[in-house]
Amino acid sequence: MRVLLLEDDDDAAERVIQAISGAGGQVDRHARGEDALKAAAAEAYDVLILDRMVEGLDGLTTLKRLRAMDVQTPALFLSNLGQSRSRVEGLDAGGDDYLAKPFDNEELLARVNALLRRSRREAHPDVIVLGDLEVRIKARTVHWRGAHVDLSPKEFEILKYLAENHDQIVSRQMIWNAVWPEYRIPPQINVIDVNLSRLRSKLEAAAGSPLVETVRKQGFVIRSDLA
C-alpha cells in the first residue's frame, strides 16, 4: 500500500507514518500542498491523506486541483477538532472520508483500509455470503440458512457495510458515513446505536447467537465464517 501524506506538523506526520508502516504500508510525506499535488499527479498512490491546514496550497485546494486533473485516488481528510463545517467542505471537494484529530491509530488504519477496499472492489457483487449468512445486495434482502430476516432499510445498509468490510473492524463514524452519507452532519451516536442494536438483536434472534461482534473502544466486526 502506497500512501501520500500531506501534513506539515512533524508529530502528527510521525504518528500517521508509524500507523501505516506498522501495517506494512509505505508513506511519502509532503509538508507543502504544491509538492503533494505534483507527487500525486505524477505517481500512482493507493490513498491520499491530506491535512486541511498546511503551508502553501491547503489540503482542500490540493484535492480540488487533483480531482480536476482526473486523479481519482481515494482521499482522507484530517482536520482539527470540532470543525463540522470543514467536514462538509472536505466531502464537497472530492474527499472520500474525513477524520478529526486527535484520532486513534486503529481508527486511521481502519479508514484507510476501507478506502483501499472500496477502490479495489471492481464490481459490486450481487450477493455477499458469510458462512450461513447471505446478504443479497440487489434484492436488499438477508437470509440466515435460507430463512428471510426482516430488516429496515437502514439496518440493511449497516449490515451491507459490515458485510462488505467483513473481518475488518469498522467504527461508528465509518458506519455513519456509509449509511447516512446525505446528512453531512457529525455522527448522531444514539441514531447509530439504536439502528445497530436493532440489527444485532434481529440477527441474533434469527441465528441464535450474536453475529456482529463488538470490539471494545474500536467498533464492530462481522466474520466471514458465520455458522
Add this chain to the structure above:
Amino acid sequence: MSFDPTSPEPPRARGPSAFLRLAAIYVAAFAVSGVLFVAGAVHLVSSKNLERTQALILADREAVLDKIDGGSPELRFGKAMAIVLARGARPDDGRVYRLERGGMVAAGDIPAKAVLTARDGGWLTIRGLEGGRARGLALRESLGGGATLLIGRAYEDELQTELVSTAAAALALAALAALLVGPWASGQILKRVQAVNEACDRVRAGDFSARAPGAEARDEFGALAGHVNAMLERIDGLVVGLRDVSNRIAHDLRTPMARLRSDLEAARDAKDLKEARRLTSVAIAETDEILETFSALLDIAEAEAGADAGLEALMLDDAAEAAVDLYQAVADDAGVRLVFEREPCPILGERSLVIRLAANLIDNAIKFSPRGGTVQVRVEQADGWARLTVEDQGPGVPEAEREQVWRRFTRGRDVGSTPGHGLGLALVAAVAKRHGARIELEDARPGLRMRVRFPAFAPTPGM
C-alpha cells in the same frame, strides 16, 4: 480573537484632523473657483468692450472718410486737419485722432510719445494716451501724399476695475467667514466623533457597559453612534457569554479531568501490566468524553460565528423531514410515536445546521417522553414566519427554568441517568441565532412545546 487590554497606546489621530484638512481643501477649492470666475467675467467684459470699441471706430471712420472724400491729397489733408482740430473743442467722448505727414505729427490728441502696437486686422493698440485714459485702439488711414490719419478711441476700463475690486472684496469676506465658521463647525463635528472615540476607549479599558452618546440623532453621526453601540452591545454579549461559558467549562470539565488524572495515577502505580492496561483504557475513554464535549462546544462556536454569506434557500420542511427520518428508529426504540405534519416553508439557511437544530429538538423531546407518548413535529407558515414546532408529553420545564434551557451545560434536574452533555439545546440556540430565528418554550399541558420561528424566505420569481 486577541484582546489585550494592557497594550500601551489607544489609537489616536496622529496627524492633522481630517475635518480641518477637509475644511482647508474646501476653502482652497472655493478660492480657486472664485478667482477663476472673476477672471472669466473680466475676460468676457473686456472682450465685449473691445468689440464695442472696434464697432464705434469703424462707424467713426466711415463718417470721417465720408467728410474728407474727393479732391486732391492736399484738399483731403486740409479737411482732415479741420476735423481733428474741431475735435479739440468737442466734449470728451473718447474719440482720439492724429494727423501725420512725412512721419511727423501734424495735429491730434494721440501724443507723439504714445506707443502704438499692431494687432490683428490692421488695428493698433495705443498706450500712453493723455487725459487719464491709459489705453486706446485705432485704425490708420492713408490720405495720399504721405499723409495718414489715425482714427481711434480710448478704452473704457472702469467696469473691469470695479468688477475686480468687488470680487476681491467678496472673496475676502467669504474667506473671513470660512475662517470664523469653519473651525466652529468642524469643532462641533469633532466633538461628536470624539464622544464615539471616548466610548470605544472606555470599552477598551475594560468598561463593557460604555456606550457612545448621540445615537438618537437622526443624521449620519447618530447612525455612526448607533452602529458603534450595536457593536459594543454584541461585544458585551459575547464577553459575558464567554465568561459564562469558561466558568461552566472549568466547572464541568474539572470533574472528568480529575477522574482522568486519578485513573492515570492509578495506572502508573498499578501492580501488574494487565491492571495498568485496563486503567489506561478507562482513561482513554474519559479523554474521549472530554473531547466530545469540546467538540460540541466548538460546533456551537462555529455555528454562532458563521457569516450570512453561507446561507442558501432551502425548505424547512425538507430539513425537518430529514431529522424525523433520522430519529424514527430512536423513537421506535423508546416506544415513542413520532408524528410529522408539514407545509412547504422556504427559508434562508445552512442545511446541515438546520437539520442538526431539528434533530436536537427531536432527540431532546424523545429523551423526555414517557414510553407510549407522542412527539409531534410540525412545520407551518405563520404570519411571515416559517415555524418548526416540536412537542412532547414529558414532564415539561418549570416556568422559572425556561430561560436556562438554552444555555450551555444546562441539564434538567430530574434527568438522572439520561445521557447527554447538556449542549444540545445550546447548539439549537446558536443555530437559531445564526438564522435570525426566534425560539420559544411553552407549556403543552402536559409536556413541552418548543418553537423555532425562521424568517420566511420568498424567492424572487425567476430565481
